[in-house]
Structure formats: structure tokens, C-alpha cells
Amino acid sequence: MQDAKALQVAVVGTGYVGLGTAVMLAYLGHHVTGVDVDQAKIDMLTRGELPIYEPYLDELLRESAPRLRWTTDYASAIPNADVIFICVGTPPLPSGQPNLAYVAEAAQSIARHLNGKVQVVVNKSTVPIGTGDWVARILEENAVDYHANRYLVVSNPEFLREGTALHDSLYPDRIVLGSDSPEAIERMAELYEPLLSQDFAAPVSVPRPDCYTQPALVKTSLSSAEMIKYAANAFLALKISFANEIAGLCERVDADIQEVTRGIGYDQRIGPHFLGAGAGWGGSCFGKDTAALISIGHEYGYEMPILAAAIEINQRQRQLVIAKLQQHLHRLKGKRVAVLGMAFKPNTDDLRDAPAHDCIARLIELGAQVVAHDPIAMPRARHEWRHLRYQEAESAEAALRGADAAILMTEWDDYRRIDWESALRGMRHPLVIDTRRVIGHFGGAGIVEQIGKRPASRVAEVTA
Ligand SMILES: NC(=O)C1=CN([C@@H]2O[C@H](COP(=O)(O)OP(=O)(O)OC[C@H]3O[C@@H](n4cnc5c(N)ncnc54)[C@H](O)[C@@H]3O)[C@@H](O)[C@H]2O)C=CC1
Ligand SMILES: O=C(O)[C@H]1O[C@H](OP(=O)(O)OP(=O)(O)OC[C@H]2O[C@@H](n3ccc(=O)[nH]c3=O)[C@H](O)[C@@H]2O)[C@H](O)[C@@H](O)[C@@H]1O
DSSP, X not given: OOOSOOOEEEEEOOSHHHHHHHHHHHHTTOXXXXXXXXXXXXXXXXXXXXXXXXXXXHHHHHHHGGGEEEESOGGGTSTTOSEEEEOOOOOBOTTSOBOXXXXXXXXXXXXXXXXXXXXXXXXXXXXXXXXXXXXXXXXXXHOXXXXXXXXXXXXXXXXXXXXXXXXXXXXXXXXXXXOSOHHHHHHHHHHHHHHHSTTOOOOSSSOOOTTXXXXXXXXXXXXXXXXXXXXXXXXXXXXXXXXHHHHHHHHHHTOOHHHHHHHHHTSTTTOSTTOOOSSOOOSSSHHHHHHHHHHHHHHTTOOOHHHHHHHHHHHHHHXXXXXXXXXXXXXXXXXXXXEEOOSSSTTOOOOTTXXXXXXXXXXXXXXXXXXXXOTTTHHHHHHHTTTSOOEEOSSHHHHHTTOSEEEEOSOOHHHHTSOHHHHHHTSSSOEEEETTOOOOSOOSSSEEEETTOOHHHHOOXXXX
């Protein structure tokens, strides 16, 4: 716990972002009430159980428990709050625009319980530019006892990644505070003061990373902060798509994308991160946010061809996995294909827009028999992917046994520990499409094909 002035905080929405925010702020010493409309989620949290899998969340939740409370009742959370965070979902509509219905509902519910003293309402959800002003209007129209200049709106975008959410919350590169009210920015800086301080005492459960540097505090207008979030995600998605595009050419010109990205990554203007070629990006945000940015551009008659290309390349990567299987096996009908990894990335059980989903769906469409495994996400997939007819395997090795081919979709550490030479020997046809560069040097019998690798070493065919 830190020595900062403790503020009363309400966090509306207890998904990845809401939980990360609530637990981090409680650790900083603030008194936090998490509000959600999902009674089952609130019941779980009240019992000390977690609705999602996220490393370190359990430990930090327990460490901060005395300052955390969970409820579905806005009336018990909002009136006393100095700062109110909106962390509800903004999922994509078929048009590409984000669905702002949950933000609107949350803002209306908050408005009904504002108390007339100065309260800061913070948008942490990813929302189109202009939403902060729109939320301010909702507060104004729905506040029971409205006082001008009492409800200050701030955009404080979230940059956490699933799987490392607590590290990203406690040790961010930057904190962006966008508001047209200096008073609101001041209160937010007060809230984050412990994180910005040299003496920040890191929690035992989430140790400070070796490369830690103090976060930058970026103060901007409301609109710039909203734009920063979209621009950041779009740029990261773009980097990955760029690496994937170069990877395709590498395969054709006898180069290796991993060597190429290592070579360009040392250039400080480029940097080594987010150049991992493979099955492309997935998850709940890159697809949604690139589509949203394009749709915002459309509203202003402004085309964004780079983003459109990034999305197209990303879709192509998912198809590439199946194409590689077809190159080797020709017809997939009746073939048994092992799918290793279902979550969109390791260390999470989040399945939203996971590349594995589209690959499994396509394999089933082509008549293949799919046997899938994921160390953490299988129970969730049982429910969320019940429309897909695949079999579950109790282990990766069991999935591989007797398979005609395997596709490795998520780079879980468990898959690095597999004895690949022996696993390939147990397959009916020893072929693995390793989309995440999990399998290291391979000299056994079989074919390990990796994305963006020169053909000579891509096919390691050695007779046993
Ligand atoms: N998942 C991630 O890693 C990140 C997400 N974001 C953004 O943060 C926002 C939230 O994302 P997630 O946490 O993934 O969402 P989520 O879908 O996991 O959770 C949203 C929560 O809000 C609750 N909710 C919906 N309407 C409500 C209402 N009226 N009152 C109270 N609770 C309500 C839902 O029941 C749910 O528990 C989105 O805009 C997303 O783009 C930003 C950075 C990272
Ligand atoms: O707005 C959000 O929701 C978040 O979106 C991403 O975080 P997240 O989606 O949780 O995970 P990432 O680590 O960014 O991975 C996204 C996808 O890109 C893929 N990826 C990532 C890196 C890479 O080099 N190559 C690559 O294909 C991953 O496998 C995954 O499918 C951003 O990294 C966060 O900063 C942001 O807050």
C-alpha cells in the first residue's frame, strides 16, 4: 500500500480493464468499488473468485482486498466517488463502428447518482473521438440535480495487454490524461501520484521488471487522448502486418523473417517489438479498433488505405495456415488435424477473435476432423465455441498422437516443453505448421514449417 492521499473511486465494468484498474488503484491505497451489471461476475468477485484468467490478478486482488468492494448497485458506489471510471465494453458493430450502447447506459446510470460535489468521470473504454463530450452531455441530461462544471470528463485510455495486464497497469510506459478541465487533470494526477513517484513500492506479487522506467505523464486535450488510444493500437497492428507481409516475401526469396526483424529491430527508430510474424493478430481490440478508426475516417470523408491494407494482410495470414496444410496434404477431408492453442495469445483464456477460431472453422468446413488443445482456454471454448464441432484433447501430446498434421496457433510455454521429435514420430503424418516459432532446432523425421522462413531450413526432412 502507498502513502498517497486515498480517494474514493468507482470502477464501472469489471472486465479485463475494469479489474486491472480496480485492483491497481486499490493497491495504490485508494478505496475502490467495482460496479457491474453482471450479477454472477459480482458474486464471484465478492467470494474472492476471478471471472477471467490473468496472471498475478489473484495475488494482487488478495493483497488489496481490504480496499476493494464489488456491487451491482450504482447507488452505493457513485455518490461518494471522487473519481468514476467507465470501463465497459465497446464491441464492434457489423459496420465497424464501436457499439457505444454500454457506455451510454453506464453514463446514464452514473448521472442518476451524481451528488453535486465535484466528481471526475473518466473514460477508460476505447471510444471514438468526441465521445468524451457526448458522455458529458449524457451526464448533463440525466443528472437528477445538475450543477454546471461539477462533472468533469477525462479520457484516460488504457494500454494494458491481456496476459500481462497487472505489469502493464503498475509499470506503464505512460499515463495519458486528456481533458479540457485543468482541475480534472489535477485530480487524476493525484490519483496516479504513487505510480509516478520515484519511491513507488512495487507489490511483492507483481515484481518490477528489470527494464522499468518511470512512466511519462502525457496531458492532452480530450480529443487528442481519445485519438492516442486508436493511433497506438493501429500502429501496433500495422507493425505486425508489415512483418507478415515481409515474411511472405522472405519465403519466396530464401530469407528468414526472424533474422530480418532482428536485423531491423536494432535500429532504434524501428525497435524490436511487435514484429512477430505468424498467424496474424487477434484479440478483442486490434481488429475492433482498426475498423473503428477506418469508420471514423469515413465519417469525415477520409480514406485510411494503410489501415485497410493491415487488416487485409491479417486476414490473409489466417488463410495461409490452411493453405500450407493443403500444400502438403492436398485434400483435408477426413484428415485428423491437431490444433495447439486456442486463446488469441498465451497467458489468457480470452478467445475473442482468436486466429485459431477461424482456422478450426475452416478445417471443419473442409471436412477435417479437428482435435484441439489449450492449457487454459478449453473450458471457456466449450461454451463460447460450442458452434464448432471439434474434439478436445487432454494434452498437446494426446492431440498430436495419430494426427495427419498439426497447426500450432498460440505460443504457450507448455508447447515449448514438448519433446517434438518424439511427438512427430507419434503422428500418422509428421507435419506441424508452427505459426508462432515455438519449435526450435529440429532434426527429427518430419516436417516443421514456419511462417516466413526460407524453404531450405523450413522443411527439416530427415529420415529416422
Ligand atoms: N481487453 C483489453 O485488453 C483492453 C480493452 N480496452 C478497452 O476497454 C474496454 C473494456 O474492455 P474489456 O475489459 O475487455 O471488456 P469486457 O467485455 O471484458 O468487460 C466489460 C464489462 O462491462 C460490464 N458492463 C456492461 N455494461 C455495463 C453497465 N451499464 N454498467 C456496469 N457494467 C457494465 C460487462 O458486464 C463486463 O463485465 C473496451 O472499450 C476495450 O476496447 C482497452 C485496453 C485493453
Ligand atoms: O486495446 C487493447 O485492448 C490492447 O490491445 C493490445 O493488447 P492485447 O490485444 O491484449 O495483446 P497483444 O500482446 O497486443 O497481442 C495482440 C495480438 O497480436 C499478436 N501479435 C503480437 C505481437 C507480435 O509481434 N505478433 C503478433 O502476431 C498476438 O499473438 C495477439 O493475437 C495492445 O498491445 C495493448 O496495448 C492494448 O491496450
